[in-house]
Amino acid sequence: MSPADATTSHGPSRRGFLTGSAAAVGVATGAAGGYAAARAVQVDEPGDTTGANGGRAAAFAGAHQAGITSSPGAHGTFLAFDLVDGSTRDDLRRLMRLWSDDARRLMAGQGALADTEPELAAAPAGLTVTFGWGRAATVLAGGEDAAPAWLKPLPAFSIDALEDRWSDGDLLVMIHADDPVTVSHAARMITKDATSLAVHRWHQTGFRQAYGSHASGTTMRNLFGQVDGTTNPPVAAEEFARRVWISDGWLTGGTSFVLRRIRMDLAVWDQVDRIGRENAVGRTLDTGAPLTGTVEHDEPDLDAVDARGFPIISDVAHLRRARPGDPAQRIVRMGFNYDEPARGGAEAEAGLLFGSVQADVDAQFVPIQERLAQADLLNVWTTPVGSAVFAILPGCSQDGYLGDGLLEG
Amino acid sequence: MSPADATTSHGPSRRGFLTGSAAAVGVATGAAGGYAAARAVQVDEPGDTTGANGGRAAAFAGAHQAGITSSPGAHGTFLAFDLVDGSTRDDLRRLMRLWSDDARRLMAGQGALADTEPELAAAPAGLTVTFGWGRAATVLAGGEDAAPAWLKPLPAFSIDALEDRWSDGDLLVMIHADDPVTVSHAARMITKDATSLAVHRWHQTGFRQAYGSHASGTTMRNLFGQVDGTTNPPVAAEEFARRVWISDGWLTGGTSFVLRRIRMDLAVWDQVDRIGRENAVGRTLDTGAPLTGTVEHDEPDLDAVDARGFPIISDVAHLRRARPGDPAQRIVRMGFNYDEPARGGAEAEAGLLFGSVQADVDAQFVPIQERLAQADLLNVWTTPVGSAVFAILPGCSQDGYLGDGLLEG
Numbered sequence: 001m002s003p004a005d006a007t008t009s010h011g012p013s014r015r016g017f018l019t020g021s022a023a024a025v026g027v028a029t030g031a032a033g034g035y036a037a038a039r040a041v042q043v044d045e046p047g048d049t050t051g052a053n054g055g056r057a058a059a060f061a062g063a064h065q066a067g068i069t070s071s072p073g074a075h076g077t078f079l080a081f082d083l084v085d086g087s088t089r090d091d092l093r094r095l096m097r098l099w100s101d102d103a104r105r106l107m108a109g110q111g112a113l114a115d116t117e118p119e120l121a122a123a124p125a126g127l128t129v130t131f132g133w134g135r136a137a138t139v140l141a142g143g144e145d146a147a148p149a150w151l152k153p154l155p156a157f158s159i160d161a162l163e164d165r166w167s168d169g170d171l172l173v174m175i176h177a178d179d180p181v182t183v184s185h186a187a188r189m190i191t192k193d194a195t196s197l198a199v200h201r202w203h204q205t206g207f208r209q210a211y212g213s214h215a216s217g218t219t220m221r222n223l224f225g226q227v228d229g230t231t232n233p234p235v236a237a238e239e240f241a242r243r244v245w246i247s248d249g250w251l252t253g254g255t256s257f258v259l260r261r262i263r264m265d266l267a268v269w270d271q272v273d274r275i276g277r278e279n280a281v282g283r284t285l286d287t288g289a290p291l292t293g294t295v296e297h298d299e300p301d302l303d304a305v306d307a308r309g310f311p312i313i314s315d316v317a318h319l320r321r322a323r324p325g326d327p328a329q330r331i332v333r334m335g336f337n338y339d340e341p342a343r344g345g346a347e348a349e350a351g352l353l354f355g356s357v358q359a360d361v362d363a364q365f366v367p368i369q370e371r372l373a374q375a376d377l378l379n380v381w382t383t384p385v386g387s388a389v390f391a392i393l394p395g396c397s398q399d400g401y402l403g404d405g406l407l408e409g
Numbered sequence: 410m411s412p413a414d415a416t417t418s419h420g421p422s423r424r425g426f427l428t429g430s431a432a433a434v435g436v437a438t439g440a441a442g443g444y445a446a447a448r449a450v451q452v453d454e455p456g457d458t459t460g461a462n463g464g465r466a467a468a469f470a471g472a473h474q475a476g477i478t479s480s481p482g483a484h485g486t487f488l489a490f491d492l493v494d495g496s497t498r499d500d501l502r503r504l505m506r507l508w509s510d511d512a513r514r515l516m517a518g519q520g521a522l523a524d525t526e527p528e529l530a531a532a533p534a535g536l537t538v539t540f541g542w543g544r545a546a547t548v549l550a551g552g553e554d555a556a557p558a559w560l561k562p563l564p565a566f567s568i569d570a571l572e573d574r575w576s577d578g579d580l581l582v583m584i585h586a587d588d589p590v591t592v593s594h595a596a597r598m599i600t601k602d603a604t605s606l607a608v609h610r611w612h613q614t615g616f617r618q619a620y621g622s623h624a625s626g627t628t629m630r631n632l633f634g635q636v637d638g639t640t641n642p643p644v645a646a647e648e649f650a651r652r653v654w655i656s657d658g659w660l661t662g663g664t665s666f667v668l669r670r671i672r673m674d675l676a677v678w679d680q681v682d683r684i685g686r687e688n689a690v691g692r693t694l695d696t697g698a699p700l701t702g703t704v705e706h707d708e709p710d711l712d713a714v715d716a717r718g719f720p721i722i723s724d725v726a727h728l729r730r731a732r733p734g735d736p737a738q739r740i741v742r743m744g745f746n747y748d749e750p751a752r753g754g755a756e757a758e759a760g761l762l763f764g765s766v767q768a769d770v771d772a773q774f775v776p777i778q779e780r781l782a783q784a785d786l787l788n789v790w791t792t793p794v795g796s797a798v799f800a801i802l803p804g805c806s807q808d809g810y811l812g813d814g815l816l817e818g
Contacts, residue, residue: 053621074589074619116679117634119695123622180483180589180616181630184748184759188675203750203757207589210483211621212462213532221590225526266597270525286528339593341612345754348612350593 050109053178053211054123060104061398063253067130068244068357068392069235073176075183076336077205078259078353079190080169080388081198083137092140093407095197096131099173100401102189103129112189120185125178125211129186131402132172132257132390142406146250150361151391154258157373159384166261166386169201174257174355178211204261204386206336206353219288219296222337222352224269224381226281227288229333230296231323242328246359246394250406253394256361261338261386264351269381280377282319290319316375322368331358331365351382361389459518462587462620463532469513470807472662476539477653477766477801478644482585484592485745486614487668487762488599489578489797490607492546501549502816504606505540508582509810511598512538521598529594534587534620538595540811541581541666541799551815555659559770560800563667566782568793575670575795578610583666583764587620613670613795615745615762628697628705631746631761633678633790635690636697638742639705640732651737655768655803659815662803665770670747670795673760678790689786691728699728727787730780733773740767740774760791770798 058066083092102112107127111118138147153168175186183205191200208220219227233239244255269277278284282291282300290300292312302320304312313320324330334355342348358364372379393402401407467475492501511521516536520527547556562577584595592614600609617629628636642648653664678686687693691700691709699709701721709728713721722729733739743764751757767773781788802811 049624049627051621051623051625051627053619054623116683117632117694119630119634120632123618125619125622179619179622181618181746182622184616184632184746187748192679205750207593209532209590210462210534210588211619212460213534213588213591214460214463215458216460218458218460221528223526223529223593225528270601285526337590337593339596340749340752341614343749343752343755346752 050123054125055109056126056178057108057124058126058128060107061400062395064245064395065128065130065254065392065402066107066395067128067174067176068255070126070128070176072208072334072336072355073126073128073178074208074210075177075180075205076207076334076353076355077175077183077187077203078355079173079175079187079203080201081171081173081194082201083140083170083198084196087140087197089140089407091197092137092403095171095194096403096407097401098193098197099129099131099190100396102186102193103131103402104398106186106189112193115189117185120181121189123179123182125182127175127177127179127182127186129190130174130176130392132174132392133403134168134170134172134388134390136170138391138406141403142250142409146406148246148249148251148256148360148391150256150363150366151389154361154366154369154387154389157369157384159373159379159382160387161383161385162387163385166202166204166388168388169390171198172257172259172388172390172392180207202386204259204338204353206338208336220335222335223264223266223339223350224277225285227283227296228335228352230283230288231330232332239327240332242359243330243332243364244357244359250409251391251394255357255359255392256365257390257392258354258356258358258361258365259386259388259390260354260356260384262352262354263349263383263385265381265383266350279314280318280380282313282317291317314377316377318372318376318378321371321374321376324364324368329364329367331356331368333357351385357392459532463534464518465535465587466517466533467535467537469516470809471804473654473804474537474539474663474801474811475516475804476537476583476585477664479535479537479585481617481743481745482535482537482587483617483619484586484589484614485616485743485762485764486584486592486596486612487764488582488584488596488612489610490580490582490603491610492549492579492607493605496549496606498549498816500606501546501812504580504603505812505816506810507602507606508538508540508599509805509812511595511602512540512811513807515595515598521602524598526594529590530598532588532591534591536584536586536588536591536595538599539583539585539801541583541801542812543577543579543581543797543799545579547800547815550812551659551818555815557655557658557660557665557769557800559665559772559775560798563770563778563796563798564775566778566793568782568788568791569796570792570794571796572794575611575613575797577797578799580607581666581668581797581799581801589616611795613668613747613762615747617745629744631744632673632675632748632759633686634694636692636705637744637761639692639697640739641741648736649741651768652739652741652773653766653768659818660800660803664766664768664801665774666799666801667763667765667767667770667774668795668797668799669763669765669793671761671763672758672792672794674790674792675759688723689727689789691722691726700726723786725784725786727781727785730783730785731777733777738773738776740765740777742766760794766801 109124111121135151222228288296292301292304336353339350518533520530544560631637697705701710701713745762748759
């Protein structure tokens with residue numbers, strides 16, 4: 001480089017490749033349901049240092065949004081916004097076009113439009129940016145008839161100690177990737193681009209096991225040490241489709257998302273011995289097997305009794321209380337741990353961002369939560385402090401934008 | 410598993426293997442300087458799901474502590490404690506024995522003694538737990554003569570806006586790993602085991618690029634998008650040894666650590682165009698090359714001028730101001746980004762946990778910081794809000810404990 005052009009910047013030329021690649025993949029996998037993730041690993045210039053997992057780019061386009069159909073990755077950030085007062089349907093359309101463009105580019109490893117730090121986007125690491133609407137946004141887009149009956153705050157549960165600062169919201173943006181830098185940068189771009197159209201409501205961030213730490217498919221553990229999400233079916237399974245996808249109306253291909261912020265009292269939990277803790281859950285802590293089984297995915301035998309005639313899996317064990325008889329009424333869990341040091345006026349706190357995906361909140365999530373609120377040994381050590389419900393928009397085409405099915409009507 | 414033993418827990422038998430392995434590795438690499446990391450990947454029972462990077466165990470024993478000689482990993486947590494009033498030398502010895510035992514086990518993928526969630530320790534993912542002392546702890550252990558002259562708060566700099574809640578401390582524990590769950594669990598065990606001997610002072614946590622995101626050896630980027638730490642020599646290099654290791658007295662094999670919490674004003678930074686930002690740093694943002702070079706590790710030409718006779722690298726560019734003429738006076742940087750949402754009374758903030766390792770704080774760190782405080786274009790967008798200095802203890806043998814060189818005297 002000669003001194004004369006030493007102060008000129010060049011965007012990495014690789015980005016052109018990644019866009020093209022991801023676009024092609026989007027078309028290809030859209031037909032197959034949109035949930036395949038592409039490995040877009042390419043090194044075409046010196047200084048291009050994206051690693052194998054860093055270059056992994058999820059397809060933006062498809063019948064479903066990629067954040068529901070891919071593994072959540074090691075890092076998750078959840079951003080809620082409220083529409084500014086007096087927002088119109090045109091404003092919402094403008095915001096969704098802008099955000100969809102951000103998601104399309106960022107997921108492909110490009111900077112967003114007018115990105116000031118595009119280098120922080122270069123390793124998508126499986127990034128997904130997923131959008132949901134609360135009731136107000138849905139009604140603004142399509143009128144009262146467009147909003148499903150379940151799209152409202154959950155009923156009050158006796159165990160709740162909800163705080164407004166972690167609850168509700170008009171718009172949800174859910175950002176997952178294996179790299180915390182990628183997630184931080186994407187959250188920043190999404191927040192910047194909301195300016196003037198939506199105001200920040202809350203921001204929650206969490207983590208799961210890192211890429212490479214455990215064999216692929218290993219169930220995550222929460223900070224109680226429990227496996228968390230054992231009964232989630234594989235994304236490609238018919239059972240996943242039955243539990244998750246909405247199949248009629250403008251939300252076809254979409255779903256619903258419930259986020260509960262569950263504070264966990266680790267200090268008191270640690271005072272209970274392992275037998276007591278395993279009894280509370282109904283699973284062993286080491287392998288996660290049900291107390292009537294030997295490996296994690298064994299079906300629990302809820303009728304089994306011990307030599308004295310007592311149930312092996314307690315009547316109030318979490319496993320028993322959480323489980324609907326009909327698997328179609330089950331939910332798909334998507335949890336992230338949080339562990340936040342004291343800062344300013346805020347005390348240290350730890351817990352679980354309990355995410356749950358299901359086709360119908362009232363038919364699936366609410367009955368489970370009601371049973372757990374009535375009786376669940378885990379309630380002793382856990383407190384829900386935040387709660388929010390969103391409709392997750394269906395996917396869109398590569399040239400479309402999220403929400404276009406309703407906003408273009 | 411029969412119903413009769415269904416409530417019995419079994420610690421993973423794999424742990425025995427990992428201990429043995431790590432101990433052997435500790436001995437083997439201790440002789441070579443203690444900074445080799447071993448891959449202790451072993452699958453010996455169903456349900457053992459540790460992944461290739463998850464099983465990576467750093468050696469505990471050696472001439473140096475592993476956290477200085479290994480890559481810092483994707484996640485870093487820094488814990489400062491104060492000794493309780495009236496602490497004796499025996500108390501400090503007891504604490505260091507306990508903490509060393511924790512570090513030895515956790516780094517090998519075992520639970521700590523009386524660990525209530527040993528499953529969260531099973532994937533060390535390169536975990537290192539590194540200990541340092543402030544002046545009070547050093548004097549308690551060995552008297553005034555044992556404390557180096559530099560072991561005190563840094564001189565006040567004009568750019569500082571230090572807050573007590575991020576500054577100083579009697580004891581430092583620095584926890585690095587590629588997995589955030591592993592780091593969170595290790596921090597929890599270290600904090601629990603301090604009870605009655607030391608009180609929590611501050612807790613700062615940050616992140617770098619994830620394992621697998623970039624090619625091995627890629628320099629991290631901070632949230633300004635800059636490469637950060639380009640001039641760090643490889644750990645095995647003679648230059649690393651010259652910059653880092655203390656070579657006389659009881660601290661031989663140890664070093665010093667400065668942690669500065671640098672708040673970054675991302676919103677204002679983003680208003681500056683790329684040329685202005687590259688001029689502030691003296692490097693291009695995309696490759697990190699000096700403005701007089703073409704690739705990141707090119708030596709900058711500080712004498713080069715443009716066609717009009719102006720220096721290509723500004724007189725007040727960060728690169729120029731930060732660079733001592735004598736490489737032996739340079740520091741080794743170990744930065745972690747932080748990006749913390751608003752919570753409770755605390756506003757959202759982002760920045761860099763600027764860690765710096767050097768043999769002599771006064772001879773290396775202070776002159777650099779003085780030059781930067783006098784003039785550095787980056788000062789416009791950055792504010793140091795926390796500052797702490799610690800002596801990093803030399804390594805110990807597999808049966809020893811950190812600090813034994815002074816505490817057994």
